[in-house]
């Protein structure tokens with residue numbers, strides 16, 4: 123049970139209502155057609171979910187990581203894809219929150235939050251040959267006078283095809299490896315920004331993952347976020363901020379599958395009794411529920427630590443927030459995979475059909491073990507933090 127402030131409680135209630143009234147009835151259709159649900163994104167905008175952490179003067183909710191987790195969890199209970207769109211959007215906004223100066227924020231936020239247009243943002247780090255090892259990126263931003271020329275290809279970018287703005291990471295000095303990476307804010311309308319192929323995914327269908335190609339895109343120096351060479355730290359700070367929200371998404375998917383399986387077990391009769399009366403089923407449900415609660419506790423613990431405004435990397439490391447953030451993501455994603463698989467099992471043959479939502483939830487859960495750093499990579503982060511002071 124979470125002990126929420128009034129504001130957090132209100133945000134959660136709004137998200138819960140929107141999820142139940144507007145998203146749940148669309149979940150099956152979004153999964154089967156794969157069409158990007160612009161109508162829902164418009165509703166997210168109306169409810170402030172696209173500007174969760176932005177100041178109120180831009181229409182934002184002045185929220186924090188806990189607010190983001192609450193919204194994403196509620197949406198994910200009914201649709202993984204419908205939760206991924208605002209999640210990836212908010213991740214795309216984070217490099218700006220972390221690194222933009224006041225002038226840049228004013229400029230970007232007012233463009234992003236214009237009343238007559240719904241603007242989606244994407245976070246563009248991964249490349250075809252640089253996934254877990256993102257530091258080996260090939261995208262470059264070469265400085266000439268007051269401009270940078272951006273060239274390269276990003277891949278599997280959520281919201282990529284539908285975004286108006288991208289937070290892009292590129293090397294301004296390849297010989298310096300991570301210290302040569304810089305972060306840029308890029309608009310879809312800039313000449314040379316090309317939307318490449320979209321992937322045909324296993325799950326999270328309805329949210330797109332797309333290649334973005336940069337063909338000699340001319341950027342102003344004002345497009346640089348932070349300073350040259352700070353991009354790697356900006357990307358890592360962003361991922362530390364966003365991982366609890368991926369954990370919240372996984373918790374939501376798992377909770378949705380658990381709730382459905384419990385209802386089913388209560389109604390389905392075999393051998394003359396409810397499934398819920400079999401001890402074997404009860405033990406499964408008990409383990410599923412325990413996993414979900416433990417994951418939720420980790421997620422909101424990590425979110426709370428981040429909300430104590432310990433964003434700066436040195437402070438963050440000092441109190442182990444990197445580790446907590448990674449733990450929240452890795453544990454919740456593994457729980458979601460297990461719980462959704464068990465939910466399919468509890469529904470038997472019907473669980474394996476598209477008539478029921480648990481197979482969709484199982485496909486959606488898989489993605490949470492892969493993006494925002496795979497679960498193996500999270501374990502590397504956790505172990506590195508644990509052994510930090512002992513390693514030479």
Ligand SMILES: Cc1cc2nc3c(=O)[nH]c(=O)nc-3n(C[C@H](O)[C@H](O)[C@H](O)COP(=O)(O)OP(=O)(O)OC[C@H]3O[C@@H](n4cnc5c(N)ncnc54)[C@H](O)[C@@H]3O)c2cc1C
Nearest residue numbers: 245246247248253254278279280331489493494495496498
């Ligand atoms: C649905 C979806 C949405 C995504 N959205 C975005 C997005 O918005 N923006 C973005 O930038 N990227 C996005 N990605 C990309 C995602 O972040 C990468 O897929 C992920 O980081 C893994 O990279 P990779 O696919 O190249 O796998 P690889 O890095 O090639 O990894 C392959 C396997 O090797 C393992 N592995 C790699 N290195 C190690 C190691 N050191 N130790 C142990 N095991 C290791 C991995 O865990 C994995 O199991 C998305 C991906 C998906 C599936």
